[in-house]
Structures are given as structure tokens and as C-alpha cells.
Amino acid sequence: MIDDDATVRVPARPDGSGDRPDDAQLLVLLHGYGAHERDLLPLVDLLGHTGPALAPRAPIRLGAGFGPDAWAWLGDVAGDEGFAPQPEATAALAEELLALLDAHSPAAPVVLVGFSQGAAMAIELLRRAPERVACLVSLSGYVEGVDEPAMTTNDDALRAHGVPVFHGRGDVDAVVPPHVEERTLRWLREHTDLTERIYPGLAHAVDATELRDARGFLAGVRARGA
Numbered sequence: 001m002i003d004d005d006a007t008v009r010v011p012a013r014p015d016g017s018g019d020r021p022d023d024a025q026l027l028v029l030l031h032g033y034g035a036h037e038r039d040l041l042p043l044v045d046l047l048g049h050t051g052p053a054l055a056p057r058a059p060i061r062l063g064a065g066f067g068p069d070a071w072a073w074l075g076d077v078a079g080d081e082g083f084a085p086q087p088e089a090t091a092a093l094a095e096e097l098l099a100l101l102d103a104h105s106p107a108a109p110v111v112l113v114g115f116s117q118g119a120a121m122a123i124e125l126l127r128r129a130p131e132r133v134a135c136l137v138s139l140s141g142y143v144e145g146v147d148e149p150a151m152t153t154n155d156d157a158l159r160a161h162g163v164p165v166f167h168g169r170g171d172v173d174a175v176v177p178p179h180v181e182e183r184t185l186r187w188l189r190e191h192t193d194l195t196e197r198i199y200p201g202l203a204h205a206v207d208a209t210e211l212r213d214a215r216g217f218l219a220g221v222r223a224r225g226a
Contacts, residue, residue, distance in 0.1 A: 002059050002096045004103075008037050010044055010053035025134055026105040027053040030097075030118030032140075034062060034070045043113060047137075047215045054104055056097070058118075073121050083180045085145025094124045101125075101132055109134035111218065115206065116140050116175070126192075127154055130161040135221045136192075137214050138167040139206050142176050142184045158191045165192040166217040168210045170202025 010027075027049045029040040037057035044053045058071040073093055074086050101110055111134050114122035119141020126133045167188055169181065176184075188194045197213050 002056055002093075002100065004056075004100065006037055006057040007100070008041065008055040009104075010041070010055070012052045013050050025051050025108060026101075026110045027051060028101065028110050028112050028122075029053060029055040030073070030112070030114035030121050031055070031058065031071070032114075032116035032118050033072045034066055035115075035118075036069045036071055040113065040115060040118075043211070046211050047113065047218055049111070049218070052104075054100070056100060059093070059096075073117050083142065083177060087145065090121075090124055090144050093121060094128050097121065097125055098129055098132070111135055111137075113137040113214075114139065114141055116142075116204065120144050123188075126163060126165075127158060130154070130158050130163050133163050134225070135164040135218065136166070137217065138165065138188075139210065139214070140169050140173060140176065140204050141167065142180050143187045155187075155191060162193045164195070164217070164221050166195045166197070166214050168197040168199065168206075168213065170199050170205065172201060173204045175204035 027044060027047075029043060031037060031039040037055045041053075041055060043049075058073040060072040060075070062070040062072055074089055109132055112122040112125060114120070114137070116139070119138040120143065122136055123138060123141060123143055126136055165188055167185070169176070173181070185196065188196070195217050197210065199207065199210055202210070
């Protein structure tokens with residue numbers, strides 16, 4: 001289970017003008033496999049977010065071969081087989097994360113940002129509760145499953161919401177298998193208002209160019225919603 005006591009909470013801060021036009025939106029940061037709840041905290045500033053932020057820790061502690069503070073949302077992802085859909089585990093985690101959102105932002109839609117497996121969980125939240133999501137930034141992320149009945153219940157209705165999604169990845173990413181990336185792009189194009197970016201020479205990581213693009217994407221979403 002997700003340990004709410006381990007969740008990092010970042011308070012809202014004034015911007016340079018002293019105004020906070022986006023302070024009603026909560027930014028939720030979902031770290032990747034083998035990382036921890038503090039891993040993505042620098043993105044609060046790098047993405048230009050002045051509202052509150054929340055960074056939960058994944059519930060699975062990883063063992064041998066990882067550091068003492070390495071966590072995962074889902075089980076082993078080594079090799080292509082590790083990217084097989086895990087409907088039951090994904091559903092249970094998504095419900096826990098939705099409960100966390102309800103506790104911290106019961107009314108306003110949130111901004112979801114995730115890296116790798118964290119982005120996969122962010123996309124799953126979008127699939128289950130699109131009305132709770134203002135927009136989503138997927139950094140080297142993927143869709144958990146596109147053909148599993150238990151995971152596609154709301155997919156048709158999701159199209160009508162037109163949720164803005166930024167999906168960035170490197171063209172030499174050796175972690176997310178090509179067939180998983182293909183299904184991810186196909187699904188995102190069909191179900192979201194997608195902004196897609198591919199970064200030459202980038203592996204399974206994030207660089208300054210991608211963060212600049214993601215920041216611009218979020219600024220554009222805020223401007224359209226003003």
C-alpha cells in the first residue's frame with residue numbers, strides 16, 4: 001500500500017509578480033522504477049509550477065541490486081515480459097492514488113507528471129478518472145495495457161474529454177521495448193489531445209530540451225484555461 005506518511009508535500013509559492021494564477025491546481029509527481037518520492041521534486045521549479053505539489057512514494061521496496069531507497073509501483077520490468085499488463089495490481093494502485101488525490105485535491109483537477117513506470121501509473125489514473133486530470137506529462141512513459149478488458153472500461157468515454165497530454169521520449173531508449181512504445185503512441189493518439197516529442201540521442205532519461213518543451217506545454221494548457 002502507498003504510505004501517505006512518506007508522501008512529500010510542497011506548499012504553493014508566489015510567482016515573481018506575487019500572483020498565483022495556477023494555485024488551484026495540484027501537481028502530482030510519480031517517480032520511476034527504482035527511484036523514490038524525492039526524485040522528481042526538482043521538476044516543480046523546472047516546469048514553472050507555483051501551485052502546491054505532491055510526490056507519493058511507490059509501495060514496493062526493491063531488494064538486491066538496488067540502493068536502500070529504491071521503490072517501484074509494479075513488479076519486475078526487466079525485458080519485454082516485464083511490460084506485460086498487470087491489471088489487478090494496476091487497478092489496486094490506481095484506486096489508492098485516486099484516494100490520495102481525493103484527500104489532497106477533492107474538487108480541482110490535477111496536473112500529473114510521471115517518469116517511466118510513474119508515467120504509466122499517471123496514464124492509468126487518466127484512464128480511470130479523466131475528470132480528475134487537467135493535463136498529463138509523460139516522460140519516457142508507456143500505457144500498461146490496451147487490450148485488457150479490466151483496463152479499457154473507460155477508454156471510449158475518455159476520447160470525449162480531450163485531456164491534453166505531453167509524451168516525450170528518446171529515440172535510443174533501450175528500456176521501453178519498441179512494441180510497447182508503438183502501442184503507447186497509438187493509444188495516446190486515439191484517446192487524448194496529444195503533444196508528442198522525440199529527442200535524438202536521448203536514452204531512457206530526461207534532458208533540458210525535453211523539460212523546456214514540457215514547461216511550454218504546461219504554460220500553454222494554463223493559458224488556454226485562463
